Each structure stands twice: as structure tokens, then as C-alpha cells.
Amino acid sequence: MAKVKVTLTKSLIGKKPDQKATVKALGLNKLGSSVEHDVTPQIRGMINKINFMVKVEEV
Incomplete structure (x- = not known):
């Protein structure tokens, strides 16, 4: 099965509660x-919901 590496690139300050929970x-x-x-x-x-805050790489 394929794997992805997800990295948080933007701060959670000021984001909606559902985005923080994701x-x-x-x-x-x-x-x-x-x-x-x-x-x-x-x-x-989940990645699509917060795609502006994360960087996704195929592993």
C-alpha cells in the first residue's frame, strides 16, 4: 500500500476548531x-480538508 508523508507547514493560530481537530x-x-x-x-x-496547511510527499 502506498504511503504519504504529511508535514505541518502553517500555524494553527486562528484556524477553525474542526481544522485543528483534523x-x-x-x-x-x-x-x-x-x-x-x-x-x-x-x-x-483529512489531507484535502487542510491542504493549505500541510505539505504532502509520496514515500
């Missing part, structure tokens, strides 16, 4: 933190 659910904490996830429809949807 970032936390992905496992991202601080600015610049990264996590790897398998590509599933659920993960892809």
Missing part, C-alpha cells in the same frame, strides 16, 4: 512535525 487526528503537533500514513480514503479526505 491536524491533531493526523498526529501532527508542532509546526514542522511530520508523520507517515498509508493512503486510504479517510486519510486522503
Whole structure:
């Protein structure tokens, strides 16, 4: 299964509560933190919801 590396590139200050919850659910904490996830429809949807705040790379 394909994997993606997701990196938080923008601050959570001033963002909507649902966007903050999505970032936390992905496992991202601080600015610049990264996590790897398998590509599933659920993960892809979460990434699309906050695509302006994260950088996504195929692994």
C-alpha cells in the first residue's frame, strides 16, 4: 500500500476548531512535525480538508 508523508507547514493560530481537530487526528503537533500514513480514503479526505496547511510527499 502506498504511503504519504504529511508535514505541518502553517500555524494553527486562528484556524477553525474542526481544522485543528483534523491536524491533531493526523498526529501532527508542532509546526514542522511530520508523520507517515498509508493512503486510504479517510486519510486522503483529512489531507484535502487542510491542504493549505500541510505539505504532502509520496514515500
